[in-house]
Amino acid sequence: MSRTAYTLLERMPLSEDPEAVARGNPTTLKAALAGLAMQPFAAASVERYKQEKAKEANAWLWLHHAAPSLPHLCIGGYVAGIFLIAVFATTPPGVSAAWCPPLLMGTASMLLMLVSSLMLAIVSLVEVKDRAVWEMVPYPDYDGALPDAVLLDLCEIEANLPEVDFVVHRLVQNRNVLDPFMEARYGDESYFIAVWDETYAA
Numbered sequence: 277m278s279r280t281a282y283t284l285l286e287r288m289p290l291s292e293d294p295e296a297v298a299r300g301n302p303t304t305l306k307a308a309l310a311g312l313a314m315q316p317f318a319a320a321s322v323e324r325y326k327q328e329k330a331k332e333a334n335a336w337l338w339l340h341h342a343a344p345s346l347p348h349l350c351i352g353g354y355v356a357g358i359f360l361i362a363v364f365a366t367t368p369p370g371v372s373a374a375w376c377p378p379l380l381m382g383t384a385s386m387l388l389m390l391v392s393s394l395m396l397a398i399v400s401l402v403e404v405k406d407r408a409v410w411e412m413v414p415y416p417d418y419d420g421a422l423p424d425a426v427l428l429d430l431c432e433i434e435a436n437l438p439e440v441d442f443v444v445h446r447l448v449q450n451r452n453v454l455d456p457f458m459e460a461r462y463g464d465e466s467y468f469i470a471v472w473d474e475t476y477a478a
Contacts, residue, residue: 284328285471286321290314301436305462308437309469314429316467322457326410326445333408333449408449415442420453426470430458433469437462
């Protein structure tokens with residue numbers, strides 16, 4: 277998880293329902309989570325985190341979109357540099373000195389070729405990214421790794437509330453999943469119960 281998780285995500289303490297505890301069979305998701313001493317994340321803080329994470333993942337996206345066209349500009353720079361050298365080489369000395377000093381033309385040619393080389397080097401290092409988007413996937417359809425602690429929480433909630441459903445909110449970019457959230461749903465209730473870094477989930 278990124279450092280923004282520790283500053284944006286807030287826990288939401290749940291108070292136990294004495295009657296549900298006495299019966300031993302909670303009828304609401306809130307009661308089930310409270311009975312298990314779980315503190316879900318506040319929905320507003322999760323929304324803030326999701327917006328911040330998407331903004332972070334999409335930073336410099338314009339550069340990644342421009343990267344495919346950079347090689348064409350590099351080739352144009354090389355051609356322009358070679359053209360200037362060719363013009364200078366075929367122009368009589370007196371004429372070239374009159375309309376463009378030799379030092380200026382040589383410097384311009386070398387500068388164009390140097391800039392083109394640098395652009396090619398940058399393109400080779402930049403990984404072209406797609407726009408990162410949040411998507412929701414039902415837990416049974418989620419094929420990513422799940423931390424043992426999260427799996428244990430799911431089993432405990434299901435043992436107390438068998439009809440509960442789980443949904444994974446995940447940020448997807450270039451087929452990579454970033455910081456998935458697990459949401460528990462039961463009737464009109466929903467709580468974000470866990471978030472993890474999928475890179476280290478296994």
